Amino acid sequence: MPLAKLYLTDLRTRMRGLKTLGEGAMQQLGDNDWHTALAEEGNSAAVLVQHLSGNMHSRWAALRSGYREGQDGESAGRNRDAEFEERTLSAPELWTLWNAGWAAFLDAIDHLSPADLMRPLTIRGEAHTVLEACQRQVAHYSGHVYQLILLTKTLRGTGWQTLSVARGQSAAFNAAMFSKEERQKPT
Known part of the structure; x- marks a missing residue:
């Protein structure tokens, strides 16, 4: 497979995986958690969603049907500063923003x-x-999704449901993966 095609395949897979990670965190937020920041100047989950959606629309909406020369990845109507203002959007409204941006x-x-x-x-x-x-x-969106995960994990405390291999479970996970690999080998 040519390198450029391989890159695009990997990009599409990894970014969909990143979206899924963010959703796994957001599904664990309680109604009162969406607008909670961990520090005075920190971002709440709502602000992170607003910013990601605004950035995704600004950078990529004009290219939804394919590459067009002359496009700028900063749409004229974008108000980036407003994305960082805490608003009173509900969880369903924030999910709508998230899905539209992605x-x-x-x-x-x-x-x-x-x-x-x-x-x-x-x-x-x-x-x-x-x-x-x-x-x-990739770097920008990953940074914000992992902020969202850290924020949610901190807010949930012991109620956090891991989105990866649980602590103390690496050996069992690896054994299962190697066993699966062995079962899939041709005989």
């Missing part, structure tokens, strides 16, 4: 071709290749 991003990357990766794309007038813009967003 839909814009995932639709855009699903429409990218290997040839698009070397094409130009600007973000706030700064030149990137599409590949660089994708990598920029």
